[in-house]
Amino acid sequence: MKQPLRVGVAGATGVVGLEMLSVMSERAFPAESVRAMASGRGDVRTVPFGSRDLPVEELTADALLGLDMVLFATGASVSREFVPLAVANGAVAIDNSRAFRMEDGVPLVVPEVNAKAVSRQTGIIANPNCSTIQMVLVLKPLQDVAGIKRVVVSTYQSVSGTGKAAVEELREQSGSALVGEAIISRVYPHPIAFNCIPHIDVIDEDGNTREETKMILETRKILELPELPVTATCVRVPVFHSHALALCVELDSELSPDDARRVLGGFPGVRILDDASDAVYPTQLSSSGTDETWVGRIRRDTSVTNGLWMWVVADNLRKGAALNAVQIAELLLD
Amino acid sequence: MKQPLRVGVAGATGVVGLEMLSVMSERAFPAESVRAMASGRGDVRTVPFGSRDLPVEELTADALLGLDMVLFATGASVSREFVPLAVANGAVAIDNSRAFRMEDGVPLVVPEVNAKAVSRQTGIIANPNCSTIQMVLVLKPLQDVAGIKRVVVSTYQSVSGTGKAAVEELREQSGSALVGEAIISRVYPHPIAFNCIPHIDVIDEDGNTREETKMILETRKILELPELPVTATCVRVPVFHSHALALCVELDSELSPDDARRVLGGFPGVRILDDASDAVYPTQLSSSGTDETWVGRIRRDTSVTNGLWMWVVADNLRKGAALNAVQIAELLLD
Numbered sequence: 001m002k003q004p005l006r007v008g009v010a011g012a013t014g015v016v017g018l019e020m021l022s023v024m025s026e027r028a029f030p031a032e033s034v035r036a037m038a039s040g041r042g043d044v045r046t047v048p049f050g051s052r053d054l055p056v057e058e059l060t061a062d063a064l065l066g067l068d069m070v071l072f073a074t075g076a077s078v079s080r081e082f083v084p085l086a087v088a089n090g091a092v093a094i095d096n097s098r099a100f101r102m103e104d105g106v107p108l109v110v111p112e113v114n115a116k117a118v119s120r121q122t123g124i125i126a127n128p129n130c131s132t133i134q135m136v137l138v139l140k141p142l143q144d145v146a147g148i149k150r151v152v153v154s155t156y157q158s159v160s161g162t163g164k165a166a167v168e169e170l171r172e173q174s175g176s177a178l179v180g181e182a183i184i185s186r187v188y189p190h191p192i193a194f195n196c197i198p199h200i201d202v203i204d205e206d207g208n209t210r211e212e213t214k215m216i217l218e219t220r221k222i223l224e225l226p227e228l229p230v231t232a233t234c235v236r237v238p239v240f241h242s243h244a245l246a247l248c249v250e251l252d253s254e255l256s257p258d259d260a261r262r263v264l265g266g267f268p269g270v271r272i273l274d275d276a277s278d279a280v281y282p283t284q285l286s287s288s289g290t291d292e293t294w295v296g297r298i299r300r301d302t303s304v305t306n307g308l309w310m311w312v313v314a315d316n317l318r319k320g321a322a323l324n325a326v327q328i329a330e331l332l333l334d
Numbered sequence: 335m336k337q338p339l340r341v342g343v344a345g346a347t348g349v350v351g352l353e354m355l356s357v358m359s360e361r362a363f364p365a366e367s368v369r370a371m372a373s374g375r376g377d378v379r380t381v382p383f384g385s386r387d388l389p390v391e392e393l394t395a396d397a398l399l400g401l402d403m404v405l406f407a408t409g410a411s412v413s414r415e416f417v418p419l420a421v422a423n424g425a426v427a428i429d430n431s432r433a434f435r436m437e438d439g440v441p442l443v444v445p446e447v448n449a450k451a452v453s454r455q456t457g458i459i460a461n462p463n464c465s466t467i468q469m470v471l472v473l474k475p476l477q478d479v480a481g482i483k484r485v486v487v488s489t490y491q492s493v494s495g496t497g498k499a500a501v502e503e504l505r506e507q508s509g510s511a512l513v514g515e516a517i518i519s520r521v522y523p524h525p526i527a528f529n530c531i532p533h534i535d536v537i538d539e540d541g542n543t544r545e546e547t548k549m550i551l552e553t554r555k556i557l558e559l560p561e562l563p564v565t566a567t568c569v570r571v572p573v574f575h576s577h578a579l580a581l582c583v584e585l586d587s588e589l590s591p592d593d594a595r596r597v598l599g600g601f602p603g604v605r606i607l608d609d610a611s612d613a614v615y616p617t618q619l620s621s622s623g624t625d626e627t628w629v630g631r632i633r634r635d636t637s638v639t640n641g642l643w644m645w646v647v648a649d650n651l652r653k654g655a656a657l658n659a660v661q662i663a664e665l666l667l668d
Contacts, residue, residue, distance in 0.1 A: 017458045051586075077390060139484065154488035169427045174512060174528075194504075195573060195617050195618050195619040196578055197617060198615055199610060199615065203611040206633065207610065208632065209610075216637075230637055231635040231636065233643055235490065237490070240528050246568070257541060276541065279533060283524050283525075285525055287531040297533075297567070298541070299540065300540065300541065303471060303565035
């Protein structure tokens with residue numbers, strides 16, 4: 001896209017929107033102007049952008065006029081309403097919601113994995129699900145060298161993936177539990193403090209959660225492997241930031257753990273942290289605030305031919321959402 | 335065994351030992367006398383047993399004299415020293431450590447699954463690993479009706495499995511984190527508050543943790559399927575009590591989720607809690623303090639023929655340790 005660029009961030013007051021502004025500022029994204037918008041902005045009047053504060057505008061059709069690019073950190077229903085308006089006004093929309101991800105013609109992009117999929121055909125580029133992004137970053141190099149036969153993944157997902165209210169709920173409930181006070185659940189259907197909840201997003205007809213379905217369908221689309229056998233259980237854990245995956249991959253051909261470390265370590269955006277006998281592996285705390293997808297506990301799964309286990313951790317607000325969206329925006333620059 | 339029985343509990347001051355005394359009292363275990371012993375008892379002088387307090391004796395060879403049955407809630411090194419002494423003195427030893435589990439001739443018993451394996455050949459009966467117990471309770475009925483081809487499991491294990499100091503560490507670290515104070519780790523190699531640690535027990539040569547190896551080998555022994563393909567990733571989560579499993583099972587023949595619910599729900603010790611669209615499934619909080627192994631999120635894994643996913647939760651100190659040991663003791667009664 002030709003510069004100078006006039007950029008909007010919709011959903012700027014949420015955890016992902018705030019992180020998008022932070023990432024754009026850190027990376028000195030070449031915008032002539034940046035405007036922050038939110039639907040139902042509540043009482044938030046400004047949001048930080050580098051050393052400045054941006055006023056928060058109400059997200060309306062008019063507010064979307066005069067923009068070249070809009071990053072949407074909104075939920076699916078808001079995105080369904082406003083993304084087409086932004087596009088009709090001539091902007092490119094990079095949408096973090098699930099609204100358009102599986103639509104034909106809408107690229108679903110993780111820049112290190114499928115930058116070539118970027119096109120402006122529909123004016124919309126979709127940012128994948130957080131857990132999917134960190135998984136495909138690991139699957140892609142494995143697919144390239146050894147082929148992937150089947151993926152079984154269990155997730156350990158932080159509450160920031162749900163949003164600000166969930167972060168507050170974990171904080172409040174944890175404090176209450178420690179002093180023996182009653183636990184009040186508003187965001188989740190069960191207490192999340194000192195508990196795990198195997199239920200993220202709604203339940204689909206086949207019994208999978210929508211989050212599990214996303215991991216299956218989005219992985220296939222991004223890797224361009226429409227029949228790839230993928231299965232997932234997605235679990236919310238009492239952690240504030242970063243998602244972890246226990247990732248079990250069956251490969252078409254043999255790949256030793258050492259070769260997997262070499263292949264994964266050479267892939268952009270992926271970092272190996274793997275000396276388990278010295279307690280060296282990524283954790284959610286150690287990965288929070290970083291841009292990389294971290295991999296440890298790489299070892300053979302001997303229950304199958306050519307099986308590999310990995311422990312994959314990334315900051316769900318950065319690589320899992322905001323950073324990936326800004327990287328897509330960067331791909332669109334001339 | 336002939337009654338009246340003189341029973342000892344070794345390791346009586348630890349979390350499992352205390353729970354053994356509690357379970358024996360609740361179930362009115364028919365002991366003429368119960369003695370509590372501990373090696374390095376610290377400053378704990380008495381432990382509760384029903385409405386009474388038992389004095390805590392130092393665990394020595396002499397202390398083991400005159401007992402018919404000793405329940406060991408000790409670690410492997412203490413068990414290796416004292417279990418043979420108890421047996422030499424004529425007692426039956428029920429050992430919760432990993433010391434003797436894989437020894438030929440030592441039964442490894444989950445009463446609902448393989449009560450028939452109980453024998454007094456060596457004088458030792460081993461209590462399986464906590465996560466293994468709740469897993470085989472689910473695998474056994476599935477094996478009986480449909481055959482099991484392969485098991486892939488990821489665990490969400492509570493800190494009480496590590497012991498009292500770990501429970502205290504989670505409590506202290508959580509409090510510190512909530513007020514922004516420094517986190518001090520003594521028990522675990524990384525902070526456990528608001529974090530997950532993919533590392534339970536030591537790392538074996540093949541890169542699996544000992545905990546993962548236990549789940550593989552003990553499952554095969556208990557189910558008498560020495561070649562069963564099983565693979566595991568074991569993760570400590572910031573939860574005080576109960577372990578959860580994301581259990582992915584490939585069966586030999588077709589079994590619908592409804593049939594699985596029927597088969598599992600009819601198996602002793604297993605309870606179904608499965609209406610995910612109404613947020614009905616077991617959690618660690620809801621399962622703590624119960625005797626059952628709870629199963630929810632039962633659905634097809636369509637990445638493979640005859641695949642099933644389940645979410646399996648049990649109290650690791652009760653069915654995963656103390657209750658199972660007391661149930662073994664009950665099997666030995668005439």
